[in-house]
Amino acid sequence: MTESAVKPDKAYTNDEIYARLQKAVQEHRLTPGTRLVEERLGELAGVSRTKIREVLSRLAHEGLVTLVPNRGAFIASPSVAQARDVFVTRRMIEPNMASMLSSRATPAQIRTLRRHSKQEQEARAKDDRPTIIRLSGELHVLIAQMVGNEILLRLMRELTSLTCLIITLYDKPNTPACPHTEHADLIDAIEAKDGARAARCMADHLMHIEHTLNFDVADADPPEIESLFD
Known part of the structure; x- marks a missing residue:
């Protein structure tokens, strides 16, 4: 080039x-x-x-x-210990975050979550892994944004990006780390204003992500830096 x-x-x-x-x-x-x-x-x-x-x-x-x-x-x-710390932190925060949103979510916010989930499903249908990964993480950030706490939103953005790094290092080949069905179940619980169920869905979802990781570091191909500014 x-x-x-x-x-x-x-x-x-x-x-x-x-x-x-x-x-x-x-x-x-x-x-x-x-x-x-x-x-x-x-x-x-x-x-x-x-x-x-x-x-x-x-x-x-x-x-x-x-x-x-x-x-x-x-x-x-991130080391294995740091990776586990990220998931511990997320499980401490996000179930409560989901429960909070379930008590105040508006119909417009539910529609936004549904649209985001649909985009993720469309990416999965195309097997567009980069987009799947980005949209999966963005849904968690979107929920934090809807809660309306700026400190929480900033923290979730950082944790989500760190999680993407962790998945890059430790995910198992051909194993989806963030199934869209779990997102759909979470949105259902939020729409039903069932805080306990929303919290449980989020906690189970985060545990599932962590359990799909094998914590074996694999070498990755060097990226094309030029593509970031196309």
Whole structure:
């Protein structure tokens, strides 16, 4: 690929660069251990290395990037212990979150959840794994957004992205980590305003995700950084 082929038509904002890198993590396009070269990212995004450093620092603060002195920035590689801690944390938070939403969800919010679930099913029908992974994680973030707690929403965004990294490292081949039927059951419980059932669905769902992981690290093919800014 030539330099002219990847030269951006515009300079991306920090938020846009952040969103593209985060989305690439969620879609398993950027895998744990991938080195993020500041100069190359700056060229592709049409910005200075200073701006790239600002974005990488933000991602590092959220645990998605590891900054290594004299070596650079790398997509984080959560250990088995860290992976288990993420799921413990999610099970502490998300069942209550689902229960809270079930007591206040509006018909419009239920329709939004149904549309999101339908998009996930359509991605599954096409066997579009990157989109499946992204939409599966986004549903959990969407629920947090509907609860209306900004701190919770920020935390869920971080936990969801970390979970995507964990799944990248530890998922079993050909095993769906987030079946859409479990999402549908969860939405049913929220719509029925059954807080106990919604909490139980969420807890079972998170436990199921963790149990599909084998915690055996597998090497991944290097990503195409240029594709992040197409």
